Amino acid sequence: MMDAAISVRGIEKSFKDLHVLRGVDFDVAPGSIFALLGSNGAGKTTLVRILSTLLKADAGTAAVAGFGVAEAPDDVRRSISLTGQFAAVDEVLSGRENLVLVARLRHLSKPRAIADELLARFSLADAADRKAGTYSGGMRRRLDIAMSLIGDPPVIFLDEPTTGLDPQARIEVWQTVQQLAKGGTTVLLTTQYLDEAEHLADRIAILHEGTIIQNGTLAELKQLLPPARVEYVEKQPSLEEVFLALVGDTGKESR
Known part of the structure; x- marks a missing residue:
């Protein structure tokens, strides 16, 4: 796909005798959410580290935002943002101070204005001057993603x-990811949660034993199985629906 935001061909990676990636191929369209779904140890993080230039592949090629990962790593780094499994915020600083610090490290003009815009965009303005250590998990993750967007990278991992x-925090993060894609950012999301991929992704690739075994839209993947038998049963609420009904509206968080 010539206009792909991310293009991966034949990526392989081993650690001594452990073959983690065995020839991975996929493309990600610009402005879409692409979910890489796999169990623990499937190689998702290894692949993300290769695409973000933190690790070299043993074989294969990859391009991000039009730049070869191996050939132009500096250009790739300027085009991406990477948010890992744990929020990388400074808990001693306030939300605003975290954002201002990153903007200054990137030598951007008007760092405070950048911080204020992101605080408003991620519904953190009311907590801007509180220490990040007092934030809830969802707020801390939203701040982490906001920090990673400073400089407007076209691709985010x-x-x-x-x-x-x-x-509650998961839903907040889901809403944030959807907003990113609506704004034109390309999102590659790794997850082991099936409901997360189903809820968010435009396309889903299943990584298993080092290779992509299926890649398609949710509708395309569902067609791989025979149609379910139609039965009329009383719908029972899910545990998540019960939890959210009991604790209230997630959009009114003030922690």
Whole structure:
């Protein structure tokens, strides 16, 4: 796909005798959410580290935002943001101070204005001057993603961004990811949660034993199985629906 935001061909990676990636191929369209779904140890994080130039592949090629990962790593780094499994915020600093610090490190003009815009965009303005250590898990993750967007990278990697979060915080992160894609950012999301991939992704690739065994839209993947038998049963609420109904509206968080 010539206009792909991310293009991966035949990527392989081994650690001594452990073959983690065995020839991975996929493309990600600009402005879309692409979910890389796999169990623990499937190689998701290894692949993200290769695409973000933190690790060299043993074989294969990859391009991000039109730049070869091996040939133009500096250009790739300027075009991406990477958010790992654990929020990389400074808990001693306030939310605003975290954002201002990153903007200054990137030598951007008007760092405070950049911080204020992101605080408003991620619904953190009311907590801007509180220490990040007092934030809830969802707020801390939103701040982490906001920090990673300073400089407007066209591609963002989210490596299992909801690991360890409660149901409310997960939904907050999901809403944030959807907003990113609506704004034109390309999102590659790794996850082991099937409902997360189903809820968010435009396309889903299943990584198993080092290779992509299926890649398609949710509708295309569902067609791989025979149609379910139609039965009329009383619908029962899910545990998540019960939890959210009991604790209230996630959009009114003030922690």
